[in-house]
Amino acid sequence: MYSGERKSILYVLGLYLSSTILLIATFFTSYYYYEQEQFIHSEKEILKKYTLEVSDKLSALSESSSERLQYPRFEDFNSAIYDIDKNLIFSTIEDINTKNVKQGFYTIDADSYLASPITPYYLGAAYIVIQKKSKDVDILNNLIYIAIITVLITVITSFFLVNIVLKPIRENIKLLDNFIKDTTHELNTPITAILANVETIDSSNCDEKTLRKLERIKIASASISNLYQDLIYLLLNHKTSLQNVDLNLSQIVTQRVKYFTNMANMKKIEFILDIKEGVHFFADRQKMERLIDNILSNAIKYTNKSTKITITLKETYLSIEDEGKGMSKNELDKIFTRYLRFDKTQGGFGIGYSIIKSIIDDYAIKIDIESKPNKGTKVTLTW
Amino acid sequence: MVKKTALFILFCTLLNAWEFDKNCLVCHGEDFKFHIIMNKYTLKYSSEQRIKEAIFEYLKEPDINKSILPPEYIKKFGLKQKSNLDDEKLKKMIDIYYKRFNQQSKIY
Numbered sequence: 182m183y184s185g186e187r188k189s190i191l192y193v194l195g196l197y198l199s200s201t202i203l204l205i206a207t208f209f210t211s212y213y214y215y216e217q218e219q220f221i222h223s224e225k226e227i228l229k230k231y232t233l234e235v236s237d238k239l240s241a242l243s244e245s246s247s248e249r250l251q252y253p254r255f256e257d258f259n260s261a262i263y264d265i266d267k268n269l270i271f272s273t274i275e276d277i278n279t280k281n282v283k284q285g286f287y288t289i290d291a292d293s294y295l296a297s298p299i300t301p302y303y304l305g306a307a308y309i310v311i312q313k314k315s316k317d318v319d320i321l322n323n324l325i326y327i328a329i330i331t332v333l334i335t336v337i338t339s340f341f342l343v344n345i346v347l348k349p350i351r352e353n354i355k356l357l358d359n360f361i362k363d364t365t366h367e368l369n370t371p372i373t374a375i376l377a378n379v380e381t382i383d384s385s386n387c388d389e390k391t392l393r394k395l396e397r398i399k400i401a402s403a404s405i406s407n408l409y410q411d412l413i414y415l416l417l418n419h420k421t422s423l424q425n426v427d428l429n430l431s432q433i434v435t436q437r438v439k440y441f442t443n444m445a446n447m448k449k450i451e452f453i454l455d456i457k458e459g460v461h462f463f464a465d466r467q468k469m470e471r472l473i474d475n476i477l478s479n480a481i482k483y484t485n486k487s488t489k490i491t492i493t494l495k496e497t498y499l500s501i502e503d504e505g506k507g508m509s510k511n512e513l514d515k516i517f518t519r520y521l522r523f524d525k526t527q528g529g530f531g532i533g534y535s536i537i538k539s540i541i542d543d544y545a546i547k548i549d550i551e552s553k554p555n556k557g558t559k560v561t562l563t564w
Numbered sequence: 565m566v567k568k569t570a571l572f573i574l575f576c577t578l579l580n581a582w583e584f585d586k587n588c589l590v591c592h593g594e595d596f597k598f599h600i601i602m603n604k605y606t607l608k609y610s611s612e613q614r615i616k617e618a619i620f621e622y623l624k625e626p627d628i629n630k631s632i633l634p635p636e637y638i639k640k641f642g643l644k645q646k647s648n649l650d651d652e653k654l655k656k657m658i659d660i661y662y663k664r665f666n667q668q669s670k671i672y
Binding site: 244 | 603611612613615667670672
């Protein structure tokens, strides 16, 4: 998994899932309401039919002249009648409201009710209430099962989808990685050859012009060598054999500054050193060199011509301050992202800061970057 | 004392019943139609209160347009006389009429 892949997978998944779930939810709610409507409609139809049955019976009964009138009773449903002032006249429904009648269709627990007005008032009945057991349709339960299944299917398909989308990207990145690895290894021999040979050229035989050219070749080779070291460091994923020893940091800093002097001279940059003697630090030498090299080379790279770079080493901190272009807040935030290049006009792979980050994390060194556009950048390492 | 009260109440009921006989049943008799009149009132007015009010109003001021009986019937037998009973008594009579003839109490 390449850096940021997890994040983008989660992002895409979240987007895809939330939108599909939203869609399903809307679909299901409308379906639910539709079914509910349907249910009410069919219940109402049945209850209406029952109402007619009751009112027919009441009509016949009201013309009877017998002393006792038997209220119509049915097996499938119960009923009640109210007079015009909404007083209960008679009911076969248990615990019915005797003082009022709620009109229209409604359900209580598992019973459906329909209260409808009738005329004329057979036996004084102005309203007939019908009660029956609701048809047993558990819309919600069924719906929940279906919803769970659909969501599950969407989740699974979305995983496949993400994989399909990411496959070519992954392959490309792998290809790139391999390419860089191969070329890096191939670089080593020629660089070493160049450096070794340039060093051994007898400068006394050369005129001024050739000497300057030679100097430039040296600097260029040193830059390539630097880059090579960085790439190796990253490619081996910091798995370089670690040897934490007690380092004389003062010596190392002085030495690294000297190493970069040629490069600095090219841009007429002056190093101002304030290095306390005998500062020690327990770490791997190679890593510390990478760390200092990267900060220094960044300072040189991004600073303007004919300026100063101030390097201060004290017992608990190392600071390197340039008078370069500086960075905006936005750039500062993105600073530790690998492959990010702040300034498109300058070379460099932007891998420098990611190396810095990985090393300071290893040794719990605190980094502090103060930067103002067009004023310069001050990088302080504190331990 | 209880006995006395009970007796008094019995006497009152009897008196009322006797008065209903005297005031209404003289004309309406044990007439089958007195049932039908009540049924028709029930059909039209529904609740006890409204039935009683309607009858009261009719008896106070009989009117062929207000009657629930078919007009042919009224034309044949003539409109009834205005009741000459005082309101209170008339109401009592109507109460007894409702009590004896209403349909709702017959439902079981």
